Amino acid sequence: MSNPENHWALWPCPIQYLACNGMKLLLLQMPTALTLPIHELQILALVLSPFACIVTFFRLWLRYARGKLWWDDFWALMGSFFTIFFIAVFMLHVRDPDTNPMSQQARVVVYYFCTITFYGVAWTVRISILLTVVRLAFGLLRRLLIYGTILFFVFWALLYAQFFWVCVPQPGWKESPLAQCNLGRQVAITLIVTDVIGDTILIAAPLHLLWGVRLQRSLKLRLIAVFASTAVMTAVSLYHDYTIYLFGGLPEAFAANLQVAVGLFVANLSVITAFVFRLANESNGSTGDTGQVPSGLVTFGAVSPARRMRTTTFGGIETTMPDEHIKVQVDISKTDDREEDAHMDKMELQDLAGRQV
Helix, strand or coil, rough: CHHHHHHCCCCCCCCCCHHHHHHHHHHHHHHHHCCCCCCHHHHHHHHHHHHHHHHHHHHHHHHHHHHHCHHHHHHHHHHHHHHHHHHHHHHHHHHCCCCCCCHHHHHHHHHHHHHCCCCCCCCHHHHHHHHHHHHHHHHHHHHHHHHEEEEEEEEHHHHHHHHHHHCCCCCCCCCCCCCCCCHHHHHHHHHHHHHHHHHHHHHHHHHHHCCCCCCCHHHHHHHHHHHHHHHHHHHHHHHHHHHHHHHHHHHHHHHHHHHHHHHHHHHHHHHHHHHHHHHHHHHHCCCCCCCCCCCCCCEEEECCCCCCCCCEEEEEEEEEEEECEEEECCCHHHCCHHHHHHHHHHHHHHHHHHHHH
């Protein structure tokens, strides 16, 4: 494990001596300040992550009740399974070494499963978030996002391979009381690169969908807030990478537990937010489509009125498809579940026709 004092001693402080050394002190103390005793780490693991799992199951119930289950829900479910497994092995791993009844070999196996389940949560939630955006996308953007999903699987496999490549032959840690591999700077740098690329895709894709959208300012701010919540997950994952790079040990365990809980919760935020909007509309006595553009309507693209159009309406979502353009109007507070699948099938047929041309 790298010594933080030696690392930051290499940082030169030419003129602004006090400011520079003050920054050193801040960076050195930040992980220590956020590190909790072992029993408090266990309490944290039993509160944050189970809450995120409960939110996930509520999201799945909402989707199932409305007949809208899709692949993003499947990967959210997988993320919750990985989280439950992570909590179990995390509780076994983060224990006082002096009172831990497990054998040394069992401690090593538990640590392996901690890392395996952590990576499982980190990338299943990213895949779920990206597939949520895929549901709303069409045409070239939809195909690019599907390729992005494949890239996430590649990153996931790469991190697994690097973990075993670094830790299996590494001496010493398998005999230490904590039984935790020193992942070091090589793994930290790989994590930073994959996290930044993955989260950049998750932030840029929904913002691209929202570009040029006409809707009420309040609703637009809410949608941007939902999708930009990925930035919170990015900050937490970068903090975890930082603890790996400099500290390891309990600071890393704390950051990993925080990233698992925040990541799984963020993956469900868009569904929960839409549910809250729907409840707010129902409490205000909103009715069905009146034939006019409702407040809070999201419109993608523009279509000349002179063109002959084919129009379908599904769940407050009106899709107008002329020869060359697509106009999608989305009222996220209203849904007609039976027709959404027809719309998704239509988009898939359109993509297939585009590939055949």
